Each structure stands twice: as structure tokens, then as C-alpha cells.
Amino acid sequence: MMNRRRLALLLAILPAACGGSEPSPKAGGDATAVPHFAWLSSRVARGAQPEGEASFAFLAAQGIRTLISVDGARPDVEAAARHGLRYVHIPFGYDQVPAEERRHIAKTVRELEGPFFIHCHHGRHRGPAAAAIAEQVLGGMTCEEAKEELVRAGTDPRYEGLYRSVTEFRAPGEEETRADPFDFPAVAPVPALAEAMVALDRRMDGLKAARAAGWKPPPDHPDIAPAHEALQAEELLAEMARLPEAAEFPALLGESLLAARALRAALDAPIGPAEAETAYRRLTQSCSACHSEHRDR
Ligand code: HEC
Incomplete structure (x- = not known):
């Protein structure tokens, strides 16, 4: 039988389950400079990558x-420093936040020093x-509230x-945190x-914008030439095929490469937007097909 004192002692040394107190009141924010910007509390905010x-x-x-x-892209440390902001880079994938x-x-x-702004690329999945997690560490959120927070952020339930x-x-x-040599x-x-995927994703952003402009350079980004973006995507995929990691999924990567090649050919030749x-569509489907099998689980 465990007496009361021993139980209290045991509870004191166990890590706090599921955060702690009530969440702090949420303040607003201007969403134009940083898409999806939102405060979780007065100490933690989240959103898309500042650019x-x-x-x-x-x-x-x-x-x-x-x-x-928490994104694979290289943070713009120099721009942040010009505004007195410090960067910490803790990249992870879509399958989980590893221990x-x-x-x-x-x-x-x-x-x-806080407050902290935590971001991934689009600000929807990994950043939130x-x-x-940060808000739970600071004691401002329970795990039920953390789940609601992801729903609020639009985190895809597939993740x-x-x-x-x-x-x-x-x-x-606290002891474990102090002992962690993370610098x-x-x-x-x-x-x-992951680095190559980030570069590929940027080309897809360009292609998406060009598509919205009827497969022409987007008015707000006249430097984006659709066929050139497709060619860059194609070359990135060809380079990826040479990475040792790619040995795991040659067929899926091959399909993505063929789709990028078809897109480049369609944009190169004046054969109409239907092709x-x-x-x-084939290209974006090839991204999802591989991710659902090899990245997101
Ligand atoms: C053949 C498989 C495969 C294909 C095809 C593929 N990906 Fe990926 N992608 C992955 C894997 C695996 C990862 C995780 C890599 C890691 O974390 O080390 C990943 C990661 C990513 C990431 C996250 C990078 C980060 O910040 O950590 C992005 C963004 C991405 N892919 C975009 C794309 C886009 C856009 C396409 C299609 C044009 C695409 N991928 C096609 C397998 C694939």
C-alpha cells in the first residue's frame, strides 16, 4: 500500500501530464505581413514563413x-537579425514531432527570450x-486544447x-531540459x-501562380516563366533520383519526373493549356502519392 506522502512525492517527480492551467487570452494580429499569423497566448504565436x-x-x-x-528551408537569419530577432532552427517532418x-x-x-514566433512554410501543419507543444511546455494549454488549436490552424487530419x-x-x-546539450x-x-523537396516546393509555388494566371507569368511575379519553373522542377526531380534515399521509391519518383517533363513540354510548345x-494535375498527384506512403505516416 502506498501512503499519501509517497504518492505526493511520486506525483511531484512525474512529468506534468498534458500541460496545466487555462490557456491565456488570445490576442489578434494583422494577417497580411505573415499569413496565418495567430497568437496562442501572450508568449507564443504561429504562422507562415516570414519572407x-x-x-x-x-x-x-x-x-x-x-x-x-521547424521547416526544412534555410531560415533567413540575416533578415531576422536586421529586426533584432533571433532564429532557432528545429526542422522535422510531417509524420510526427520526434522526441x-x-x-x-x-x-x-x-x-x-520570448515571445516566440513558431513557423513552417505555409503555417498550417508542422508550425502549429x-x-x-511550446504552449504546453509553458503551461498554458492542455492536450485537449492543443488538439483544438491544430483544428483552428487548419492542420490536415491526415497528419x-x-x-x-x-x-x-x-x-x-526542468532537470531534463537543463541537461539537454541543444545549443x-x-x-x-x-x-x-528534404532540402531538395523544399526547392521543389518553391517551383511548385511558382507553377501554381502561373497556372492561376492562365499559364502566363503572374502579374505580381513577372519574373516567373512557367516553362522555366517546370524545367527546374524536372531537374530537381532528376537530381533527387540520384540520392541514396531515393532507392526506397524509384517508381514513385519516376512518375513525378515524367509528369514534370510532360508539363515542361506542354508549356514549351504552344499546344494549349489543356495539356x-x-x-x-498529374504532377501534384504524384507528390501526394509518394508523401502519403513515405512521408506523412
Ligand atoms: C518519390 C517520393 C516523393 C515525391 C514524388 C515527392 N516527394 Fe516530397 N517528400 C518525400 C519525402 C520522403 C519527404 C521527407 C524527407 C525528409 O524529411 O527527409 C518529402 C518532403 C517534402 C517536403 C517537406 C520538406 C521539409 O520542409 O521538411 C515538401 C515541401 C515536399 N516534399 C514537396 C514535394 C512536392 C511539391 C512534390 C511534387 C512536385 C514532391 N514533394 C514529390 C517524398 C516525395
């Missing part, structure tokens, strides 16, 4: 002190998951691992495949 001076100026004006990127990265998030929000990472999260003890790198190494549309 350009205006977005960093906006974050500084919000009172943010430290940025945490090591959870500890790094905890150490960052416990030991560096990391922000919900079950991200949802599980926030609902099953247990904050590490807050502004730019962390990213696997070669381009078909090839574009």
Missing part, C-alpha cells in the same frame, strides 16, 4: 523576440504542432502523427532529400 523585410518588421512590432523554424525535437522546443522556450504528437505530449522535467542553432542541417492542366 521579406515587411514580415520581419511586423513580427518585431508584435513584440516577438525569438523565431523558431528529440520536442525536447529542443522545450529547451528553447524555457531558456531563450510545434507551437501547441495523424502531428495530432498525436500534441495530444500525447508530456513536458520534460540553439540558427541553421540546422537538413537531410539532402498543361493535365500534366500539372
Whole structure:
């Protein structure tokens, strides 16, 4: 039989389950400079990747002190520094927030100066998951609220691992955080495949904008030439095929490459937008086909 004192002692040394107190009141924010910008509390905000001076100026004006990127892209450390903002890079994938990265998030929000702005590329999936974890570490959110927060952010329910990472999260003890040798790198190494995927994603953003402009250079981005974007996507996919990681899914990568090639051919030759549309759909489907099998679970 366990007496009361021993039980109290045991509870004291166990990591706090599922966050703690009520969430802090949520404040608003201007969504134009940083898409999907939102505060979880007065200490943690989330959103899309800041791009350009205006977005960093906006974050500084919000009172943010430290940025945490969980994306594979290289953070714009120089632009952030011009606005007095420090970057910490903790990249992870779509399948979960791994234990090591959870500890790094905890150490960052416990030991560096807040408020914190936590972002991925689009600000919908990985960034909100990391922000919900940070808020739980700081005691401002329970795991039920963390789940609601992901729903509010528009995190796709397909990313079950991200949802599980926030609902099953247990904050590490203070002792464990102190012992973690993580030294807050502004730019962390990213696997070669993830790095290439980030570059591919940028080309897809360009193609998406060109598509919306009827397969012409988008008016707000006249530098984007659709056929050139498709060629770059094709070359990135060809390069990826040479990476050792690609040995795992040669057929899926091959299909993506063929689709990019078809799109480039359609945009190169004046054979009409119908072919381009078909090839574009084929290409985006090839991304999802491989991700659902090899990235998101
Ligand atoms: C043959 C498989 C495959 C295909 C095809 C593929 N991907 Fe990926 N993608 C992956 C894998 C695996 C990862 C995870 C890599 C990692 O985290 O190391 C990934 C990661 C990503 C990431 C996340 C990078 C980050 O920030 O961590 C983005 C964005 C991405 N892919 C975009 C695309 C787009 C856009 C396409 C289609 C044009 C595409 N991918 C096609 C397998 C694929």
C-alpha cells in the first residue's frame, strides 16, 4: 500500500501530464505581413514563413523576440537579425514531432527570450504542432486544447502523427531540459532529400501562380516563366533520383519526373493549356502519392 506522502512525492517527480492551467487570452494580429499569423497566448504565436523585410518588421512590432523554424528551408537569419530577432532552427517532418525535437522546443522556450514566433512554410501543419507543444511546455494549454488549436490552424487530419504528437505530449522535467546539450542553432542541417523537396516546393509555388494566371507569368511575379519553373522542377526531380534515399521509391519518383517533363513540354510548345492542366494535375498527384506512403505516416 502506498501512503499519501509517497504518492505526493511520486506525483511531484512525474512529468506534468498534458500541460496545466487555462490557456491565456488570445490576442489578434494583422494577417497580411505573415499569413496565418495567430497568437496562442501572450508568449507564443504561429504562422507562415516570414519572407521579406515587411514580415520581419511586423513580427518585431508584435513584440516577438525569438523565431523558431521547424521547416526544412534555410531560415533567413540575416533578415531576422536586421529586426533584432533571433532564429532557432528545429526542422522535422510531417509524420510526427520526434522526441528529440520536442525536447529542443522545450529547451528553447524555457531558456531563450520570448515571445516566440513558431513557423513552417505555409503555417498550417508542422508550425502549429510545434507551437501547441511550446504552449504546453509553458503551461498554458492542455492536450485537449492543443488538439483544438491544430483544428483552428487548419492542420490536415491526415497528419495523424502531428495530432498525436500534441495530444500525447508530456513536458520534460526542468532537470531534463537543463541537461539537454541543444545549443540553439540558427541553421540546422537538413537531410539532402528534404532540402531538395523544399526547392521543389518553391517551383511548385511558382507553377501554381502561373497556372492561376492562365499559364502566363503572374502579374505580381513577372519574373516567373512557367516553362522555366517546370524545367527546374524536372531537374530537381532528376537530381533527387540520384540520392541514396531515393532507392526506397524509384517508381514513385519516376512518375513525378515524367509528369514534370510532360508539363515542361506542354508549356514549351504552344499546344494549349489543356495539356498543361493535365500534366500539372498529374504532377501534384504524384507528390501526394509518394508523401502519403513515405512521408506523412
Ligand atoms: C518519390 C517520393 C516523393 C515525391 C514524388 C515527392 N516527394 Fe516530397 N517528400 C518525400 C519525402 C520522403 C519527404 C521527407 C524527407 C525528409 O524529411 O527527409 C518529402 C518532403 C517534402 C517536403 C517537406 C520538406 C521539409 O520542409 O521538411 C515538401 C515541401 C515536399 N516534399 C514537396 C514535394 C512536392 C511539391 C512534390 C511534387 C512536385 C514532391 N514533394 C514529390 C517524398 C516525395
